[in-house]
Amino acid sequence: DQQVKQNSPSLSVQEGRISILNCDYTNSMFDYFLWYKKYPAEGPTFLISISSIKDKNEDGRFTVFLNKSAKHLSLHIVPSQPGDSAVYFCAANSGKGGGNKLTFGTGTQLKVEL
């Protein structure tokens, strides 16, 4: 039972354009969401997060949007750069007795082309 879903296994975007990565979740107890980025042969690294009390969080070129009623979040990267090519994982936790134990999605491979 996949509680966090990333329905697009891959995405290809031109350099300088916007990349939009999507994530859906089913567990209404989740109230904290994170995005991690993973390069080949490296572990995932934290990118950006959002609490359920917000609907948007921005950090430089990265913005995460949360739509609680739709149980959907998205990561926007503007402008996209070749160095952004990586696998992006969406993750969630409930924060209620679960501490910071994360449930991850299946990942989206982003390729930014010149």
Added chain:
Amino acid sequence: DVKVTQSSRYLVKRTGEKVFLECVQDMDHENMFWYRQDPGLGLRLIYFSYDVKMKEKGDIPEGYSVSREKKERFSLILESASTNQTSMYLCASSLDSNVLEKLFFGSGTQLSVL
């Protein structure tokens, strides 16, 4: 910077062997985690630990056990390796259980069970 070190980058084992995967973190973090990453399934939590000698099952603990005798070290044990345990294993740590604390990952161990 936090460093999470996994002892082996690649391992090849035979079916039925007992396998030890070692993970060490150098930042005095309270929490440590073991995930496995498989294509199309994302990262799935095997076990985690909030303190020395303490362990809790994650989402897929079957066929695995763990040991945390010292704060900095968290070992994953495959009692009798099977081919369906061929996977990328990722260790992570975090400062504490605060929901806002992000996870820091090691580079992973690619285990092949033949």
